[in-house]
Amino acid sequence: MAIVPSDWLNVNRISWNQRTKLHINSDFYDVERFKKGKDSLNDIELQLLGNIDKQKILHLQCHFGMDTLSLERHGAFATGVDFSEDAISYANTLKKEMGLSSEFICSDIYDLDLTETHKFDMVFCSYGICGWLPDLNKWGKIISKHLQKGSTFTIVDFHPAVWMFDDDFKNIGYSYFNEKPYIEIESGSYASRNENEEITSVWWNHSLSEIMQGLLDNDLDLMAFNEYDYSPYNCFRHTIEVSDRKFRIKHLDSKIPMVYSMVFRKK
DSSP, X not given: OOOOOTTHHHHHHHHHHHHHHHHTTOTTTOHHHHHXXXXXXXXXXXXXXXXXXXXXXXXXXXXXXXXXXXXXXXXXXXXXXXXXXXXXXXXXXXXXHHTOOOEEEEOOGGGOOOTTTOOEEEEEEXXXXXXXXXXXXXXXXXXXXXXXXXXXXXXXXXXXXXXXXXXXXXXXXXXXXXXXXXXXXXXSBTTBTTOXXXXXXXXXXXXHHHHHHHHHTXXXXXXXXXXXXXXXXXXXXXXXXXXXXXXEETTTTTSSOOEEEEXXXXX
């Protein structure tokens, strides 16, 4: 088991507070178009979630809430959770500006316990999830705890194969397996690469088997698993748009998986 830096949580919380300040005005997130009706959810997750009208959905690691609010626009009663104080603060501002009613909670996922006050039909998370968590069995326990018997957990995330490459997708720079935490300093973020602000992060690469096992070991049955040869976001270098909201690394074309999805059901 990799040694975890003791301050990883605080380092990453600071980093996501920094990112939030950059992201809310970025072209990548395009909040103004979102306010006017643009759906922030992609075809992948919409098809997996199906009809969510009147469904109570717990949205984990929600950043500043755009997808949570999109779930509400699709008829759900949505609760978004994130550990960044700045992200949750802006999510509540955005909710009020849009006249919506989703609930937002600031909490580290490992400390989350809403079982006394909430009953959820679904748990959902998407894009940039597992890499921020050192212990996926503990993550699986939290998810399972918030599901009723027969209810579902849906995850859509970037494929761990993507995180093996360097930023230019030229060389293998990282292990596919969870050998150790990586501590990185970058200028700006995926949504605002021209910013000069330095952001320090701690992250892990988890194999698909490790991700699955963290859920299978916590009373969840795998119902569906898919891999996709594109990203719905233009958040990597050297990309081309092959069709609407579908991006690939130009020199790799469709040769690597870029996203995966899984649906689990509580036993």
